[in-house]
Amino acid sequence: MNTITADTGPAAAGLGLFEKWLSAWVGAAILAGVALGNAVPGAFASLAALEYASVNLVVAVLIWAMIFPMMVAVDFGAVRRAGDKPKGLIITLAVNWLIKPFSMAALGVLFFEIVFADLIAPADAQQYIAGLILLGAAPCTAMVFVWSQLTKGDPAYTLVQVAANDLIMIVAFAPIVALLLGVTSISVPWETLLLSVALYVVVPLVAGAFVRQRLLANHDGNEAAVADFTGRIKPLSVIGLLATVLVLFGFQAETIVTRPLLVALIAVPIIIQSYGIFFIAYGWAKVWQVPHAIAAPCALIGTSNFFELAVAVAIGLFGLGSGAALATVVGVLVEVPVMLSLVAIANRTRGRFVAG
16 A cells, blocks of 8 residues: 555644655554554453443544544535535435445345355354445444545535435434345434434534634634644644554454454455445546545545444344454454555545546
8 A cells, every 4th residue: 555645734744754654654553453452452341341332432532633633624614515516415425325235235245145155154144244234334424534634625525425424324224224134123223323423523523613713713814823723733633543543453353363364254345345435436526527625535435434333233133242243343444454545546546636
């Protein structure tokens, strides 16, 4: 994976080394997480226990650190004007709700009932397919802001895209999962869904809006003050990303070490789905001449998954030790490396899109 750059502004120039070699730092964080998770499992078990409604509070704080600079940059005037440029919204909603859940289900059946049929017991295969379906039916909420920031996405439009997907998820997640799983009664963990939206969108957005308003008030409405502030705190985003990676891989260190082949098998359809969904949305945006600052986040929203919701539903439906729960966990492990590679692709192809 090639290096990834983000616009940090002059004030963040001291973090250039971290950003220039971000892929290497993430790889080091993954290795450190696996090593520490196996060396001191009790410490990570204690961190994992700090959760409410399947939302880990440690991860929530780290995600706040990642997305806060982008929330400060949100221009609410631009949010109100997002409806004037509907193409990005149309693409993300169509891909996330008319394509992604069904393509993930199809890939699950293809690999676990045909390609891997000799390696996986039929009963286990159905469990893994169920876990993949749960991942495919839940587009990401929190990490999208990180990927958008790394691709210099439009913060206001990204917020609108995430909010639109969250609203649809409230009414569409259960029916889609019920249809694809063949289960008539899906118990949606509303606490997990609503708490995640509140923690990852509402709270940091309100905090960001307050800080933005104070900066503008203290500098006679000069937007340069906002840009300078976000430039100085953006190193926090990179540190938060690396810490999140370390913690997530530390939580699953035992599974990675003891069941590496199974993890690899489950990862195959997830990786294919991720790249496939990205290029469908990204290519569609290119054909429609959507500006890159909207096109990149638009494609990345569907590629990333709302793993907290998927894990919670998998545990509720099939149990903590089920294959479905394991499949959703593998989705967590795969996501960060894959998403960073897609961020790199989006940044390298920026010049092929209209500036907007």
